Amino acid sequence: MTITGECFCGEVKCRVEGSLSDARSCHCSRCRKVFSSQASAYALVDPKEFEWLSGEDLLTSYVDEQGFGFQFCSKCGSTLCGLFNGTVHGVTLGCINGDPKVKIARHIFVGSKASWEIIPEGVLQYQEGVPENE
Ligand SMILES: [Zn+2]
Numbered sequence: 277m278t279i280t281g282e283c284f285c286g287e288v289k290c291r292v293e294g295s296l297s298d299a300r301s302c303h304c305s306r307c308r309k310v311f312s313s314q315a316s317a318y319a320l321v322d323p324k325e326f327e328w329l330s331g332e333d334l335l336t337s338y339v340d341e342q343g344f345g346f347q348f349c350s351k352c353g354s355t356l357c358g359l360f361n362g363t364v365h366g367v368t369l370g371c372i373n374g375d376p377k378v379k380i381a382r383h384i385f386v387g388s389k390a391s392w393e394i395i396p397e398g399v400l401q402y403q404e405g406v407p408e409n410e
Pocket residue numbers: 283284285286287288349350351352353354
């Protein structure tokens with residue numbers, strides 16, 4: 277399938293020719309700040325299936341010491357994708373247009389969620405990350 281995404285101002289656009297996987301929401305304090313939200317909403321992509329359609333020159337990157345990073349629109353501030361070692365690793369679900377045919381399957385680091393957030397009932401929750409054997 278073809279999945280498209282764009283930032284708030286619309287200058288940066290991307291496309292995935294394939295499917296998203298492992299949609300998750302992380303409630304840790306770092307993700308809250310990266311996503312300016314109560315949690316992340318993020319899904320993995322195959323880097324070979326991902327391309328920027330426009331506005332790539334407007335992208336600004338922030339990469340941490342472990343090689344994980346994010347790219348965001350320098351004009352409007354939307355966070356569009358995650359990076360690992362310089363390669364696109366996943367997309368922020370908030371910037372995806374329409375229905376990408378994935379649902380957030382698990383909520384991680386719920387143990388460090390914001391005091392003001394109420395987690396919906398019935399969702400799969402982990403106090404920290406997903407255990408190794410899952
Ligand atoms: Zn923008």
